[in-house]
Amino acid sequence: MLDILHRIGVVTPDPGKVYEALTTVEGLAAWWTEETRDVDGILQFRFSAGGFDMEVIEARPSERVVWRVVDGPEEWIGTTVEWDLRQDGDYTIVLFAHRGWREQVEFMNHCSTKWGSFLMSLKALVETGKGAPAPDDVQISDWH
Amino acid sequence: MLDILHRIGVVTPDPGKVYEALTTVEGLAAWWTEETRDVDGILQFRFSAGGFDMEVIEARPSERVVWRVVDGPEEWIGTTVEWDLRQDGDYTIVLFAHRGWREQVEFMNHCSTKWGSFLMSLKALVETGKGAPAPDDVQISDWH
DSSP states (O other), X not given: OEEEEXXXXXXXXXXXXXXXHHHSHHHHHTTTBSEEEEETTEEEEXXXXXXXXXXXXXXXXTTEEEEEEEESSTTTTTOEEEEEEEEETTEEEEEEEEEEEOSOOHHHHHHHHHHHHHHHHHHHHHXXXXXXXXXSOXXXXXXX | OEEEEEEEEEEOSOHHHHHHHHHSHHHHHTTTBSEXXXXXXXXXXXXXXXXXXXXXXXXXXXXXXXXXXXXXXXTTTTOEEEEEEEEETTEEEEEEEEEEEOSOOHHHHHHXXXXXXXXXXXXXXXXXXXXXXXXXXXXXXXXX
């Protein structure tokens, strides 16, 4: 199994702020995609090209969030997206892992760069109050 | 063995422009680090916190570049950095892989996000003439 990994440091003395941005519809819509909904406990994220449905399988306040992908592109189904938070001085360190890819397809390269860019959007949201969620996200290629 | 993967699309009809930014000291210094040197065929990249020495083991114009890390952080030594270029409509697609990590250490998470950010610097350089090389690179965390 193959994983996409990332790490950012958000300048905030309160990991709870990052946790909130990962666990509320309002927070998620402000850095990932404006089209975010919670439907009977399943988080639905929509983009122009499609979207993802996530089941929250772990949520420990200010520490850890895990989603399992229950619908979306074939390559994503059954994978997990893990967020580990910890305080370190002036920073909340975010360790990100999108685990369980079955093959190194080109789409995995794309998703890796795109996750990194969205993590910077999450950082900006918590630090400045303004992220760059879809449809106004940073375009990295022909695949957006 | 574990790999960091990325994919960007650079808006240019000429993959040669991206190839040039990956194979000349002037190009590399304009998106990765201003402190870039070629010493007897070894590319030396320096940052405030240290640096990397790369041996170019493959260079096919407009198509593929491969570096082997011969000096730098312990986790990097012996790994390879691979760049595959292809033309696709208005874009030069860049497939990036930093291959051969031995463990999923936190430094690997950091390098993954940082590579993504530097790839966006490469994209900006070719598209606009201005990248964001160190020491004025985008800061992603306490590890810079």
